[in-house]
Amino acid sequence: MRPGDKAAPSVQTVEHVLSALAGLGITDALLELDGPEVPILDGSAGPFVEAILAAGVVDLGPVGMPAVSILEPISLIDPASGTGIIAGPSARPGLELVYELEYPPGSPIPPQSASMHLPAGGPSAEYAAWVAPARTFSTLQEAQMARQMGLFAHLSPKDMLVIGPEGPVENAYRLENEPARHKLLDLLGDLSLCGLLARGLNGKVTARRTGHAQNHEMARRLVALG
């Protein structure tokens, strides 16, 4: 695209690679794509983390801009659905992220949560091992509905984490609370769009049953802090 072109290119499914970069504390990277979508790979951020670590990382030193702190609560709650995301101050320096996953009663995915810490301007100690490997998932019912609509016809349950009443179908969990950890992975990728993680963001963000749209809205609200 040249400057002045009206149609800005758009890229889909950026959240997993952005999450990998943010979780590893990488602030400068050039991503080249030859299609409209980042490859889904195994549905996690693990392959991106492995490739980045294999390529090597250079320490560029301090970014030269002060870290940003969330001082006042920012609350985005949808009363109709009970989903929501809240940001606020934290006693611990850096960014604390919590994701609470709760499907309706009777769902094959029990209520669960996952959390991580991202030091200001540095990698997260737990991200590579405990968050990045968590895969995209769906319930068996969601997978069957998608298949009826002709989606994912080329994938079998072995390629995706499909969760039925007895647990993963033709598959096994990689991590305890893998669905909540995947949602945490997505949350980090979505929030990284605020552009403040390179400077360091201090605060705590708790998301409850949110999807990308609500996470993105929080990222937009965080932009104002910079």
Ligand SMILES: [Zn+2]
């Ligand atoms: Zn995801």
